[in-house]
Amino acid sequence: MLAPQDKPDLWLGDLDYHGLVVCKASRLWYGEGRDNAVWQITNNNDGSVSLVNMDSQGNRERLLSTREEVLISEGTGDAFNWFRVAGPSGTFGLKNKATGRYLAFTAAGGVLGAVNAYWWYMVNTLP
Numbered sequence: 001m002l003a004p005q006d007k008p009d010l011w012l013g014d015l016d017y018h019g020l021v022v023c024k025a026s027r028l029w030y031g032e033g034r035d036n037a038v039w040q041i042t043n044n045n046d047g048s049v050s051l052v053n054m055d056s057q058g059n060r061e062r063l064l065s066t067r068e069e070v071l072i073s074e075g076t077g078d079a080f081n082w083f084r085v086a087g088p089s090g091t092f093g094l095k096n097k098a099t100g101r102y103l104a105f106t107a108a109g110g111v112l113g114a115v116n117a118y119w120w121y122m123v124n125t126l127p
Contacts, residue, residue: 004118022110026124048081101115
């Protein structure tokens with residue numbers, strides 16, 4: 001699970017069938033919906049990573065950035081690739097290869113692409 005640095009109880013996840021990605025309280029990801037907040041990180045040959053959503057439907061869609069908008073979808077290419085940037089206290093930023101924008105969290109629980117680095121924690125890592 002990925003959590004914003006300043007809100008460690010919020011987890012990044014897939015909200016609906018339209019690919020919307022949000023952060024919401026960990027207790028709200030329950031039952032089969034819990035898998036919507038689980039991400040598999042895969043390494044790419046260029047040093048970037050892809051984040052694959054492990055939802056219970058088995059869609060295995062990947063996190064992508066289309067400038068300001070961040071969502072999940074099927075596909076490949078630079079919009080689906082992210083570079084990890086080391087941050088303070090064990091955090092990291094995710095910078096999109098295609099847009100050069102960072103995965104960021106909004107106060108309303110939304111997720112978008114931002115110009116400045118935003119820091120995330122990896123939490124509840126599954127074996």
